[in-house]
Each structure stands twice: as structure tokens, then as C-alpha cells.
Amino acid sequence: MLVSTKEVEVRYAETDQMGVVYHANYLVWMELGRTKLVKDLGFNYAKMEEDGIISPVIDIEASYKKPLRYGETAKIKTWIEEYNGFKVTYGYEIFTETGELAVMGFSKHVCVKKATFKPISIKRSYPEWHLAYEKAKKHA
Template sequence: MFKSTTNVEVRYAETDQMGVVYHANYLIWMEVGRTSLIKELGFQYADMEKEGILSPVIDVNVSYKKPLRYGQTATVHTWVEQYDGFRVVYGYEILTPDNDLAVTATSSHVCVKSETFRPISIRKKFPHWHEAYERVKKEDN
């Protein structure tokens, strides 16, 4: 399976009064992982946005398993869980420094025109992205 791996150092500002990472900060780390994956595939969201296309999150599912704390380093693994030419579901695992599972998650995305938010086909508008996603999806089977 093609996975992108990114390390994130837990900053003090990301923790809550209990000294653990505030739950919403994992979403930011997921974005860091997703951006890294896309970059490793040879693309950038900025190029998509220059063409008037955005990729909003339409669904997120997160399961919290074990806390991370200030000063630790989280490892974020990201991969393409599902892709159908229109919708992309990314999978995530966030690990503690001891390689224990801290979080499992998925996020679903579609591409839309920035001025209307009407969905577009990735397959048609960005054929190179489509080919890369199909390739990494096939690596999983």
C-alpha cells in the first residue's frame, strides 16, 4: 500500500488543560498528511486552486485510541482509502512515539468549482491526478 508518512511535533498550544492534544488538532495533522501524500504523488492543491477548483471535506470519521502529549512526536500515515473518479476518501493512522495507535480516521473529499461549489469530475478535469489515484488504489489490491 502506498502510504505517506509525516512527523508532527506536538506543540504546547495544541494541548488542552489535561495536557493532551485537543481533539480538533488531529484534523490539522490529517491535512498535513494529506498534503504530503498529494505532494509525493507529484501534485499540489495550490495548482488546483489556480484553476478555480477547491477540494472541501464532506465527511470526517475519527476514532481516538490513545492520547498524545506536548513534546511528543506524532507519526501520521496517510493513504488513498477509496477513489471513484469523483470522490476521494483518505485513510489515516496517527501513532505515538512508541508506535501505539493514537487515532484512526478517514476524510472524504470532492472537487468543486470555487465560484459555484458545483462538483466536478477529477477524472475529466485532472486526468494526471486521476491516473495517480487509480495507480495507488491498484497497489492496495
């Protein structure tokens, strides 16, 4: 199983009135983690979008454990939790700079034609991605 790591410095604009990272920013950081994982696998979302294919989130969950604050560095770990040739579930753990778990979560995605939102088979349309995802995914 491949686990990708991305570090993000917490910016002031990402914090709320309580001085901690606003909860929705963790979803943005999950996207950064996904993008890094795809890059680590040798691919690029932008290239897929040039082909008229997008990968919307169809489900997302986040469980908050410990806050992060301005000036700290978050470490985002991302992996492929499940993949079946059509749907992908990414797993995430976001840690504080001292290594404590701040957030854990999952997001589910499918690939669709941008013009019609009709789902496509990753296995058929992008066989190289399919093989890389099969190799990189978590195995039971």
C-alpha cells in the same frame, strides 16, 4: 498502495487543560497528511486552487485510542482508501513516538469549482491526478 508519512512535533498550543492534544488538532494533522500524500504523488493542492478548484471535506471521522502530549512526536500515515474518479476517501493512522496507535480516521472529499461549488470530475478535469490516484489507492 502508497502510504505517505508525515511527522509532527506536538506543540504546547495544541494541548488542552488535561495536557493532551486537543481532539480537533488531529483533524488539522489529517490535512497535513493529505497534503504530504498529494506531494508524494507529484502534485500540489495550491496549483489546483489557482485553477479555481477546491476540495472540501464532505465527511470525516476520527476514533481516538491513545493521547499524545506536548513534546512528543506524532507520526501521521495517510493513504487513499477509496477513489472512483469523483470522490476520494483518505485513510489515516496517527501514532505516538513509541509506535502506539493514537488515532485512526477517514475523510471524504470531492472537487468543486470555487466560484459555484459545482462538483467536477477529477477523472475528466485532472487526468494525471486520476491515473496517480488509481495507481496509489488501496485495492480490495
